[in-house]
Amino acid sequence: MEVDRRRKLLSGWGGAPVSSSDVVTVTPGRPGSDGRPGSDGWQGWSQQLRRPPEEGVIARGLGRSYGDAAQVAGGTTLDATGLHRILEMDAVNGFARVEAGVSLEQLMAASLPLGRFVPVTPGTRHVTVGGAIAADIHGKNHHVDGSFGTHVLALKLGAPGATLELGPDRDPEKFWATVGGMGLTGVVLEATLDLPAVETSYMEVDTERAADLDDVMARMEASDHEYRYSVAWIDCLAKGASMGRSVLTRGDHARLGQLSAKQLRSPLRFDPRVKLQAPGYVPSGLLNRFTVAAFNEAWFRKAPRHETGRVMPLGSFFHPLDGVGGWNRLYGSRGFLQYQFVVPFGREEALREAIGRLSSSGQASFLAVLKRFGAPSSAPLSFPSPGWTLALDLPIGDAGMTRLLDGLDELVTEAGGRIYLAKDSRMRPELLEAQYPGIHAWRRTRDALDPDGVMCSDLCRRLDVSGRHGGVSRCRSALSGDYRHDTTDTPPDRPTGMTSMADPAAERDGGGAPSYGGTGEGHAQTREGDRLERRSR
Amino acid sequence: MNDALGSPQSVLVLGGTSEIGRAIVRALVGERARLVVFAGRHPESMDGVVAELRREGASDVEAVRWDANAVGTHREVLGGLFSEHGRFDMVLVAAGLLGDQKVDEHDPESAAGVMSTNYVGPAAAMLVVADLLRAQGQGSMVVLSSVAGVRVRRSNFVYGSSKAGLDGFCQGLADSLVGSGVRLMIVRPGFVHTKMTAGMKAAPLSVGADEVAKAVLAGLRKSSPVVWVPAAMRPIFAVLSLLPRGLFRRIPG
Numbered sequence: 001m002e003v004d005r006r007r008k009l010l011s012g013w014g015g016a017p018v019s020s021s022d023v024v025t026v027t028p029g030r031p032g033s034d035g036r037p038g039s040d041g042w043q044g045w046s047q048q049l050r051r052p053p054e055e056g057v058i059a060r061g062l063g064r065s066y067g068d069a070a071q072v073a074g075g076t077t078l079d080a081t082g083l084h085r086i087l088e089m090d091a092v093n094g095f096a097r098v099e100a101g102v103s104l105e106q107l108m109a110a111s112l113p114l115g116r117f118v119p120v121t122p123g124t125r126h127v128t129v130g131g132a133i134a135a136d137i138h139g140k141n142h143h144v145d146g147s148f149g150t151h152v153l154a155l156k157l158g159a160p161g162a163t164l165e166l167g168p169d170r171d172p173e174k175f176w177a178t179v180g181g182m183g184l185t186g187v188v189l190e191a192t193l194d195l196p197a198v199e200t201s202y203m204e205v206d207t208e209r210a211a212d213l214d215d216v217m218a219r220m221e222a223s224d225h226e227y228r229y230s231v232a233w234i235d236c237l238a239k240g241a242s243m244g245r246s247v248l249t250r251g252d253h254a255r256l257g258q259l260s261a262k263q264l265r266s267p268l269r270f271d272p273r274v275k276l277q278a279p280g281y282v283p284s285g286l287l288n289r290f291t292v293a294a295f296n297e298a299w300f301r302k303a304p305r306h307e308t309g310r311v312m313p314l315g316s317f318f319h320p321l322d323g324v325g326g327w328n329r330l331y332g333s334r335g336f337l338q339y340q341f342v343v344p345f346g347r348e349e350a351l352r353e354a355i356g357r358l359s360s361s362g363q364a365s366f367l368a369v370l371k372r373f374g375a376p377s378s379a380p381l382s383f384p385s386p387g388w389t390l391a392l393d394l395p396i397g398d399a400g401m402t403r404l405l406d407g408l409d410e411l412v413t414e415a416g417g418r419i420y421l422a423k424d425s426r427m428r429p430e431l432l433e434a435q436y437p438g439i440h441a442w443r444r445t446r447d448a449l450d451p452d453g454v455m456c457s458d459l460c461r462r463l464d465v466s467g468r469h470g471g472v473s474r475c476r477s478a479l480s481g482d483y484r485h486d487t488t489d490t491p492p493d494r495p496t497g498m499t500s501m502a503d504p505a506a507e508r509d510g511g512g513a514p515s516y517g518g519t520g521e522g523h524a525q526t527r528e529g530d531r532l533e534r535r536s537r
Numbered sequence: 538m539n540d541a542l543g544s545p546q547s548v549l550v551l552g553g554t555s556e557i558g559r560a561i562v563r564a565l566v567g568e569r570a571r572l573v574v575f576a577g578r579h580p581e582s583m584d585g586v587v588a589e590l591r592r593e594g595a596s597d598v599e600a601v602r603w604d605a606n607a608v609g610t611h612r613e614v615l616g617g618l619f620s621e622h623g624r625f626d627m628v629l630v631a632a633g634l635l636g637d638q639k640v641d642e643h644d645p646e647s648a649a650g651v652m653s654t655n656y657v658g659p660a661a662a663m664l665v666v667a668d669l670l671r672a673q674g675q676g677s678m679v680v681l682s683s684v685a686g687v688r689v690r691r692s693n694f695v696y697g698s699s700k701a702g703l704d705g706f707c708q709g710l711a712d713s714l715v716g717s718g719v720r721l722m723i724v725r726p727g728f729v730h731t732k733m734t735a736g737m738k739a740a741p742l743s744v745g746a747d748e749v750a751k752a753v754l755a756g757l758r759k760s761s762p763v764v765w766v767p768a769a770m771r772p773i774f775a776v777l778s779l780l781p782r783g784l785f786r787r788i789p790g
């Protein structure tokens with residue numbers, strides 16, 4: 001086993017924010033050298049967890065989280081990509097046991113020839129299984145198949161105190177705290193996943209153009225259930241009557257009978273090559289509202305008005321951007337951010353309002369993705385919940401962006417929706433508890449797994465996800481010894497702000513919780529109290 | 538933590554009562570800043586600002602004593618603030634002294650005070666801050682330099698040279714921070730209406746402190762290494778820097 005430790009600058013896929021940490025890469029010895037595959041790498045890591053740096057430890061996969069979820073400023077980042085063995089593949093029963101650093105591409109390459117696919121894939125194959133579990137990722141099949149976590153049969157978690165075997169039927173609370181837990185319960189070491197059967201590596205796809213937002217939503221509501229995979233690409237720059245114009249693509253795995261004679265020669269062929277490489281340097285302004293609007297226009301016109309039963313390789317259907325290596329560099333050195341929210345069914349007006357604001361803001365956005373989510377997983381911090389989700393990229397730079405997105409955050413929160421933590425890099429921390437009401441229970445489970453608060457990330461500190469960083473202003477090290485365990489069974493606080501948002505009367509009476517800003521003397525006094533208590537220790 | 542748009546959650550201001558500093562902090566509190574510590578020579582005069590920022594959404598605001606020229610105390614005072622508050626995402630260096638050129642030209646002690654307050658003191662403090670931020674793995678320093686240091690003029694060379702020293706120091710320090718997760722942004726305002734310039738004849742293209750704040754936020758968002766306020770100062774000084782000495786000397790002001 002080799003352990004390599006060096007200080008590195010890291011960011012998420014969006015390029016910002018950046019921070020430096022000690023990155024520890026563990027390369028395990030030859031398989032089976034100690035009789036237990038996978039344990040080598042874990043030994044290297046568990047040393048890090050035993051003597052953790054004060055700033056904390058977090059695991060990192062392929063760095064496809066957009067924001068700061070997989071880095072920990074001043075702490076230790078465990079590079080999980082060194083642990084990438086497929087330990088078991090059972091094509092007959094349809095499951096695989098893999099190390100956490102195995103990528104979905106690697107898994108597909110191994111399973112497709114055996115007639116098995118991955119249960120859920122996001123818009124890129126370049127994510128690790130560990131990261132997929134930590135973010136409880138979703139794909140175009142969420143309305144049918146649910147999130148990634150619902151397909152995990154078992155996992156091995158390296159928590160700071162112990163190594164645990166978890167599953168939906170084995171210590172379920174800890175299992176579901178780890179699914180969607182953003183790496184904050186420990187390090188996922190191995191996982192067993194179910195792998196759905198496929199006859200071919202091709203997709204049969206129906207494409208239709210929708211004239212505007214109402215049109216696309218109506219089509220999705222009417223017939224999404226007929227397809228296993230469904231997604232709409234929305235042009236967020238289109239205004240007026242064509243606001244929300246979209247191209248809806250839906251499909252399923254193609255059956256053998258649908259392939260051409262040529263395709264039938266190797267029906268399970270999988271060719272993951274990168275076809276284009278983004279140039280090394282791109283000026284930051286290249287993608288502006290004019291170039292992007294022109295692109296969106298051309299793309300919309302190019303799409304067929306209505307086409308059914310087109311057979312295409314699954315890579316073109318699921319991962320079109322994986323064909324362009326390093327596409328995130330197209331946004332230049334300032335980077336970009338990805339914004340994704342979900343609002344519940346029944347709150348369509350919030351979705352309409354959000355798309356309206358985006359389109360009239362003129363913020364240059366490439367095609368946004370609209371999708372309907374199905375049933376949620378049992379994970380308290382999991383993002384997908386029944387409703388409409390919209391995801392879009394925005395280049396960083398425009399002055400109006402902060403206000404626009406802050407406004408959307410509030411709109412979404414008020415509608416009972418939430419922001420995707422794996423993509424966030426800028427949300428107002430005050431909104432977190434309102435968006436994820438299960439977070440109080442999650443924090444107690446998390447604390448049981450990691451009582452000293454070793455696991456930490458920049459995301460965790462920025463939003464105080466673990467609740468151990470002294471609230472929204474402190475970003476304190478959780479290890480500095482000033483954290484008091486909340487032993488009560490009642491959730492500590494009602495989500496700040498939401499009472500006053502939902503019930504204006506509460507604020508009028510002066511009886512409401514502090515509003516979003518956490519303003520007011522009351523708040524300051526509490527903190528003052530905290531500090532006194534800390535000093536008196 | 539600093540977010541993707543460069544907005545900090547906690548800010549330490551060196552040069553507590555600076556009006557430009559206050560304008561920047563107010564803008565930052567409008568974004569994500571919730572913890573603000575002002576360090577300066579007159580913390581007792583800061584009560585109004587502290588209350589104002591609390592009203593505007595900051596949850597923790599305090600003012601502490603710190604003197605830029607007490608170089609021997611920097612490590613202890615600044616280190617103490619970092620360990621008390623855990624971390625600072627941004628350190629804003631605003632301390633400065635304009636002095637009175639006519640007096641300073643003939644008074645070595647007074648001139649040395651200006652030089653020290655603008656250059657030696659803040660630069661020494663930044664060395665301490667740089668180490669603390671490096672250890673954090675993330676943070677930003679925003680330093681109020683001045684166009685006066687870009688090309689030093691006859692009419693205010695005591696102040697101008699000290700800003701030139703500070704500016705050069707910051708360029709080198711910024712380079713030394715590459716790869717550390719810490720960035721340093723140099724701000725070069727022209728004439729800003731504050732108590733520092735009160736009673737003086739405004740120079741062309743003068744701005745208010747809020748305009749400096751706006752430019753600083755934009756610079757943070759774009760990760761700019763240098764921000765000129767107003768932006769037109771940049772081309773103007775590009776030209777001024779090329780003028781022959783004889784000609785430059787004769788420009789009034």
Ligand SMILES: NC(=O)c1ccc[n+]([C@@H]2O[C@H](COP(=O)([O-])OP(=O)(O)OC[C@H]3O[C@@H](n4cnc5c(N)ncnc54)[C@H](OP(=O)(O)O)[C@@H]3O)[C@@H](O)[C@H]2O)c1
Nearest residue numbers: 552554555556557578604605632633681683728729731733
């Ligand atoms: N105003 C302009 O036109 C202009 C233009 C370009 C650059 N700048 C620079 O911008 C910065 C802020 O200027 P401003 O306009 O906001 O002026 P200001 O309100 O006078 O602020 C300067 C602050 O520096 C503090 N200071 C002075 N000596 C100090 C010392 N020994 N230790 C600690 N703090 C000390 C003072 O606070 P205490 O007295 O309370 O200690 C004062 O509030 C300065 O560096 C200035 O050179 C200003």
